[in-house]
Amino acid sequence: MSEALPHWVSEKPFDPERLAGEHTSVSTAYARASQRRLFWWRLRRHRLAVASLVFLVLAYLVAATAEFVAPAGVATRDTRHIFMPPQRVHLVHEGRFLGPFVYAREGTLDMDTLQRRYREDRSRPMPLRFFCRGEPYRFWGIWAGDRHLYCAPEGGTAFLLGSDRLGRDMFSRLVHGARISLTIGLVGVTLTMVLGLLFGGLAGYLGGWADFWLGRATEILRSLPHLPIWLALSAALPVTLDPLLVYFLITAILAFLEWPGLARAVRSKLLSLREEDFVAAAEMMGAGPARIISRHLLPNFMSHIVVSAALAIPTMILAETALSFLGLGLRAPITSWGVLLTEAQNIEAVVLYPWLLLPMVPVMATVLAFSFLGDGLRDALDPLSD
Template sequence: MSQHWVSDKPFDPHATSALSPEQEKFFLASQWKLIWWKFKRHRIAMLSAVFLIITYGVAFFAEFFAPYALDTRHTDKIYSPPQSVYWFDEGKFVGPYVYGWSYQLNMDKLIREYSEDRTEKYPVQFFCEGDDYELWGMFSGNTHLMCVDAPGSLYLLGTDRLGHDMLSRIIYGARISLTIGLIGIILSFVLGLTFGGLAGFYGGWIDSSVQRVTEIIRSFPELPLWMALSALLPLNWSPLWIFFGITLILAMLDWTGLARAVRSKILALREEDYTTAAILMGAKPSRIITRHMLPSFFSHLVASASLSIPAMILGETALSFLGLGLRPPITSWGVLLNEAQNINNVAVYPWLMLPVVPVILVILAFNFMGDGLRDAADPYRN
């Protein structure tokens, strides 16, 4: 009789004695942990994620980070160029400070020429008291990250034609532009998952109907369609309704690509054994889609969403720049760029184009982070 080599000990599914500690850590890790490990190795994506977290944090607490309130005007300092901040005085480190800021009218060029008054110095203070504000309309306060004592001024990015501080306006505008991207992608996500999931799971006339609708929407040029729908918004709507209207327009035209991706995944997954088992056990279609199918490729959906947010931000910026999106008193990056349409003003006051810088940086950061997430969504690929 041959020797019996099968162990009669109780089976332990977590026993990994044959694996090294590194192998055990890898093979027993969850999907999200694998994605996080892979994402951390993508340095540019990690830096982009940190930059976006900081940007959204600044936008969330815009009242605190902005040197001045949104509606504060300095009528005696219109079209002021950016001021310089100094750290050394006569070779000694004294901390940040600015000189007095004054101007003279140039009657030949019909512009204001600003100059520093070296006899006046104003230290830049941090966590100081400045303009009053209401944080998110609920909490009153007057503490700002940085400011200078009156009659000094702190225009790090200059002022516009009404004497508004450009840095403060850009910070306040970030709240609107970035919020539209998040709310828009949530709405687009819901529509894409719903219609794509139904089309892929049921097929038949439902699939055909969804596909024909997506083809019709995608056949129209995107920007002209945005402009046409934005022009239909009533002029007497409040700024809040205009905000939601623009967000809804962007979401309604962006869900088609996600719906097609979800449909193709569902078509493949509905033939899997675990899906058939769930159907035979009497699970409802909604449970099969949400509990069994979507989690298997949800990481890919997160990567797709991160790459779609820049399109939302660019859409709002383009519409507001053309005067068909958000309108004052709402402040967004597109609204700020709309005020810089006059090329003659831009040639004389180039700092009016500075709102385009955060748009470029945020779009690049989202794209880099999206690339990192897309690579990390397949953790077992080298």
């Protein structure tokens, strides 16, 4: 009986022709692959970026279906359960599997400290309900519905992340706030891209007086201290404005102060690309400046634009969170993560009700996810990364 080969010895005999054939097939696959496929192959090797992409897709999916995911409305109150700590979800009760459930809680008011205290009744498991009928809503303000991902038990509560000073469910408010905080980054970056590509493209392609005056304008804007300008422009918005209008104005303010950085990057790249032979050939064939910029120049540094957008979105989210936390950004009844953090502006809330600081968690997770994704995109779009 022959002895088993060590694990490091291949069962197949060494065949130089086979190895050369495998190497040739891989090289041929890379040579025939499209740019999109090569980009995906490079991105898959950056596991942290892929995980961040999955997290962001799920986050935006939750934000898009906030009415369904949240068990309660953004302003729904339960005055009997003010400042209730988060309820833990259990699966097993006294050795018996019951599925997801919470224990019933009874609250009392401490007359000495005026603090509400809750006692968990371990003898009363209350199963959660899933895909259930609950509080009615209008999905995106258009379609009526009452189905929710999960609901509180019959005759019980399900404050998975606790409740605030008005008895509002923190999980529901976080989910509804995600729609505002996540979209303000997308809308703001879109405006930034439009302004940066427009003015940077004109300055880099036309040169001369256009480059001089646009360059001075971007330098002046870049020299302004952002935080005081944010505060000043946000404070100038009247309190009586419609909340939706405030949302778009805050987004415009953030985009107005962010586009000069992109414009300078676009200008410098176009200054080097406009001297290339393919630009001269396009001009000789009668192509106008708009077509040359949009069809020939911009695609040559689209990788930089994509990475810049991915890294600019968390900046927008952090700026909105900071402004709303200071009371100069979005205001009620609009709910964002920054607005939710205004509940934790005093030491009493931090010490007695620490769950009011939970909106910081999705802010940090989203900012880190966009940063990791931006790193992965930069490596995947770099043709020299291989």
